[in-house]
Amino acid sequence: MSRFEIQTMTRMEGQIHHVDGKIQSSFLFGGNAPYVEEQYELYLADPASVRG
Numbered sequence: 211m212s213r214f215e216i217q218t219m220t221r222m223e224g225q226i227h228h229v230d231g232k233i234q235s236s237f238l239f240g241g242n243a244p245y246v247e248e249q250y251e252l253y254l255a256d257p258a259s260v261r262g
Contacts, residue, residue, distance in 0.1 A: 253260040 249260055
């Protein structure tokens, strides 16, 4: 593997880690996940029951 390939892979891994951290801290994950899931289940049962 060339030095360029190693540098590219290292850079990509850093970007993936950065994006993963943002996803895990977004409002759809973390402490809000149970709430979002509950709202989604309510929506599936009756879309009018969830505020938009």
